[in-house]
Amino acid sequence: MLQSRLSRRPDMGDRVRVSFEFFPPKNDEMETRLWETVKRLEPFAPRFVSVTYGAGGSTRERTQRTVTRIKAETSLTPAAHMTCVDASRGEVDAVIADFARSGIRNFVALRGDPREGVGASYRPHDDGYANGAELVAALRRAGDFDISVSAYPEKHPESPDFATDIDMLKRKVDAGATRAITQFFFDNDTYERYVERVRRAGILVPIVPGVLPIHNFAQVANFASRCGAHVPAWLARRFEGLAGDPQTHMLVAAAVAAEQVHDLVERGVGDFHFYTMNRADLPVAICHMIGLRPAEQRQALSAA
DSSP states (O other), X not given: OHXXXXXXXXXXGGGOEEEXXXXXXXXHHHHHHHHHHHHHHGGGOOSOEEEOOOGGGTTHHHHXXXXXXXXXXXXXXXXXXXXXXXXXXXXXXXXXXXXXXXXXXXXXXXXXXXXXXXTSOOOOOTTSOOSHHHHHHHHHHHOSOEEEEEEOTTOOTTOSSHHHHHHHHHHHHHTTOOEEEEOOOSOHHHHHHHHHHHHHTTOOSOEEOEEXXXXXXXXXXXXXXXXXXXOOXXXXXXXXXXXXXXXXXXXXHHHHHHHHHHHHHHTTOOEEEEEOTTOXXXXXXXXXXXXXXXXXXXXXXXXX
């Protein structure tokens, strides 16, 4: 019976486009791991890969180095994260100009977290951009860029209600955003309800699901509690007893994420953004399980 159901499930590789998110390395060991991950994911021909800013813009220089190296040494299209925390308008505009001179045309525009991290009170810089919408407008004035912004299926933890949260998304889109990438979520019904709310508000850009492969369930659950993402009881049960069994944990994590993507594809979603945590094993396994193959394999299969 199981074999019959699986054999009827269509191959989704030709219906899926992916992008990957990395963070800039802090030391030589992390640098090595990042570039191993980049090289393993490059053959999947992602639409783009993004590189994050740390809280308060704390990794600005490392982000710039990583983005420019990806552009120079790989076939990938890098997208630079931009935030407006703890920076004047002039400073932000100068960073945008530096990226543009390096040939970077893709950005992920975020208000950003305070230097103290998620959950701390946000205070706009006295002479800075106040929010993501103002930052998008600055990027749009600076060039004809591809601009992604954030979206929150369970609303941003600082938003008092969904109406306020979606109004901010609309302001970002009206300012020139190309697409929205969601905070990670684990309940696809939540995502679907959110997209319905967004469409009713007249927001028509793609709402790309952000998918977080669970490398460490305890860490993910803790982070989710701080950023307002719900962890369903059924998901917690999947990882019960696996804290000391990393191999089984990884197998379960790959299956959970692939199941989520399969279900979203069947609901009509075609684009996905994977938060890789600079690790390739789970994203590679998930891509394989949803039928996405490296470029050379796709070429060989089409020629066969």
